[in-house]
Amino acid sequence: MKKYALFIGRWQTWHKGHEWLINQQLTKGKNVWVAIRDVETDEKNPKSAHRVMMDLMEEPFFQENIDRILISIIPDIESVNYGRGVGYEVIYHQPPTDIEAISGTGIRQGYIDTNGDIIVYNVDKNDSTAKETHS
Numbered sequence: 282m283k284k285y286a287l288f289i290g291r292w293q294t295w296h297k298g299h300e301w302l303i304n305q306q307l308t309k310g311k312n313v314w315v316a317i318r319d320v321e322t323d324e325k326n327p328k329s330a331h332r333v334m335m336d337l338m339e340e341p342f343f344q345e346n347i348d349r350i351l352i353s354i355i356p357d358i359e360s361v362n363y364g365r366g367v368g369y370e371v372i373y374h375q376p377p378t379d380i381e382a383i384s385g386t387g388i389r390q391g392y393i394d395t396n397g398d399i400i401v402y403n404v405d406k407n408d409s410t411a412k413e414t415h416s
Contacts, residue, residue, distance in 0.1 A: 285314035285351060286372075289358065291385075292317055292333050293326055296395040298376060298383035300342050305374045307346060314351045318358060325386065330354040 286306035292299060292315065306313050315337065319330040328336070337343050337352055363371065383397035394400055 283312050286311045287314045287316060289316045289318060289355070289361070291320060291326055292337060293328050294385045294388045294395065295337060295340055295342075296383050296385060296388055297397055298380045301376055301380045302374055303342075303350070307349060312349050312351070313346075314353070316353055316355045318356075319354050320357050327389065 288303060290299070303313050303315065317330045317333050317337075320326045322329055331354065334352055334354055343350055343352070361371075363369075379397060383395075388395055391400060
């Protein structure tokens, strides 16, 4: 029977930080279970859990690791609890500063891209018909 390293999240919007986190176990040869919390849609969660799952399945990262990643939707949770030695570890992965700075909120608001790079918008202030362009 396969064992999995479980990652619980909203995964909105998929970015380099998520990839870094999951790779912490994939690079050790572990199988990974990506559990998508079924949260209500709102400003912080613009996509349904089903839409997130469909988007993840289309990501190249998931396509490349399809035999080692399980994706499913779970009910929303308020805590993760465990008792005495129950046969698994709870592991915290400290991301490097550049990875930690990546935020799905920043991506959705257009401040950064999915790699964490700042998006610069160029507007010609002398042209009243100019539109913002992404560089």
